[in-house]
């Protein structure tokens with residue numbers, strides 16, 4: 001369990017930092033034309049069918065472009081010893097995190113600086129995208145019910161858009177590291193505002209300053225590649241749901257990546273885990289960055305925190321901060337950014353999302369590690385009660401369905417087997433009747449209503465069966481379906497029905 005490959009990893013970080021600088025400079029020197037009007041994306045002489053295809057390529061993943069924070073932290077490595085002994089949430093150690101239990105809401109005013117090229121068009125980020133980005137931050141940091149981050153921990157940190165500045169300045173827009181000097185002309189009091197800059201970053205998605213080193217200085221900032229700002233940022237999948245900003249703000253509030261400073265598999269037991277890895281003990285050690293959205297990946301002998309906002313997985317894969325990450329962020333605010341948050345007795349409840357249009361309702365997926373079984377329910381109260389107990393864990397919103405009958409939908413029958421202790425769902429009335437006539441299955445209720453076939457915007461819900469476990473499993477995740485079907489345990493049976501992946 002010793003820190004492994006230190007030299008290798010350090011070398012990687014330096015290479016990454018160099019690459020990050022070079023992609024910024026590359027953009028400055030005109031290679032920004034890699035983003036052309038056609039779908040095709042060209043970089044380093046290589047052609048990709050789209051920017052999105054590039055973002056999912058090994059070339060992007062090996063470039064260090066996902067996040068530039070490693071290069072920021074490395075700048076302060078020479079101060080390792082003095083830093084380590086500093087406040088409870090220094091750059092290299094955590095102490096007394098339990099003292100930072102969230103009991104009041106901290107609201108952070110945000111000033112967004114949209115830096116555009118001289119033409120005033122290149123680099124534009126609309127007000128709608130800016131507002132949607134603030135929404136995403138609030139959903140994620142408050143773990144708002146029925147939002148994509150609803151299964152996380154409520155950090156009781158929220159964000160308020162205080163203002164937007166727009167600039168037409170190609171020198172700033174294309175600047176590499178010099179941008180930090182130019183910020184002195186733009187920054188809104190960094191002691192009192194979170195300054196977020198959007199600009200050309202080449203193929204780097206985002207970068208943030210560390211509170212222990214930069215709090216309150218003119219270059220104290222979160223910088224986001226303008227293409228990746230806001231929810232549903234165009235043509236930037238799989239980093240198009242505003243989670244680049246959620247991630248970078250996490251750095252700004254004192255968090256590190258789950259693989260931490262050196263990578264490898266550091267000792268994950270307290271107290272060691274407070275001074276290695278990501279300086280947090282309730283994120284399992286992770287050997288290295290994870291991309292995409294693999295099915296329950298493991299390294300270092302435990303499940304990797306692949307859904308954590310501080311990982312490198314797809315935006316749609318992420319849904320949580322751990323409670324100790326919440327403590328560390330609040331520690332960073334209280335110690336390094338004491339004038340940044342306001343209204344700290346604000347009783348504002350977590351944001352409630354706009355109700356789904358067209359009456360759709362979420363299906364919550366819970367899992368019991370003891371029972372090795374999933375449970376699906378549209379009853380939020382049932383979900384909350386089960387999730388609070390020791391048996392069930394809420395995993396996320398599975399898909400969206402109709403709670404009642406309407407034109408073009410069919411009922412989903414729920415059956416239960418007391419002998420097998422599992423539920424079965426079917427839209428097949430005949431299957432329902434046949435099973436109900438046996439001594440094993442009992443028809444309980446119509447669970448919800450779904451589409452029997454494909455319709456615009458709908459997604460298939462796959463049904464798998466395990467003969468060994470005598471259980472069905474339902475998923476709309478094609479990757480999960482394929483991974484499970486490749487095992488000897490699960491067999492893909494059929495498309496159960498069609499539902500919606502989002503609230504519409």
Ligand SMILES: [Zn+2]
Pocket residue numbers: 066067068069247248251257
């Ligand atoms: Zn990062």
